[in-house]
Amino acid sequence: MDMLDPLIHAERWMLEGKEVVIATVVKTWGSAPRPVGSHLVICEDGTFEGSVSGGCVEGAVIEEASEVMKSGEPKMLEFGVADETAWRVGLSCGGRIEVYLERVG
């Protein structure tokens, strides 16, 4: 497994004693850039690896991750062009995705 593998990074950060949030694509509708099961992992120091889209919603997911990091409560996020936030964080491809955020530990 190579240096692009997000779960390897997540484990390393965890072993360094850092807080880690794992974001996972759990559902897609229409044309979605990344398949179900794809991961974006976020470290407490702001570093992240992997992807849940083609870069369109990563910023929003990382923002939400800080809250999950604090509370420890998992969270489900939905992104799609139908959202009122479409111009900010919508998927330009016209798809819709559901992303599950959870803290490690």
Place this chain on the structure above:
Amino acid sequence: MDPNLLKKLNIERAARRACAVVTDLSDGRDRLVKQAGSDVIQGPLGNAIQAALRSGKSSIFDTEGRRFFINAHVPALRIVVIGAVHISQALAQIAKAVDYTIDIVDPRTAFATPERFPGVDVYAQWPEDYLAAHPLDTYTALVAVSHDPKIDDAPLIEALYANCLYVGALGSRKTHSKRVERLAEAGILQEKISRISSPIGLDIAAASPAEIAVAIMAEIIQVLRLRDGA
């Protein structure tokens, strides 16, 4: 996610063993299910997990009023090419383009050189020695193109026993019928032998080495994606 689960998951993935992370989306509790593990889950959820492990497809599964996410982690496709020949050189470049791992194995040191295969792992050794260190599995495609029975036959037999995803061998119908005879004499069952794809590759009337490599790769992709239920 449970920290211990993350560690175990990465161990399974590094060892190229299929497993699934099953998360109860209502309370966030998760567990790791191995394909050949003793911790088999019964009922509809268990069946859905096994189906996900076979296909490699992750999905949400609703049962008894609860919502689970089954994340199937199956090893990435690896292609093992026996024979560092002209076709293999083209196949190595195509494999890189479609992002598959590819190993080239050939005991003939004049063929198996890093210069002929830039950016690809080349093993100038007998297939038996390579396979002892890199065992075949159901997520591996074996392509035998050395055209020499001394080199090709043993790994072909091993691939059939390992139930490799794809087993292909270069050769005309006449060459292949002789190969079938040899394998039968070696005690390999006919139903196993018939898994060998030969003439190798999708029938696109390929003629040049690069075209044959395209046909081989197309056939591997077809077998892989049909397994996924696409």
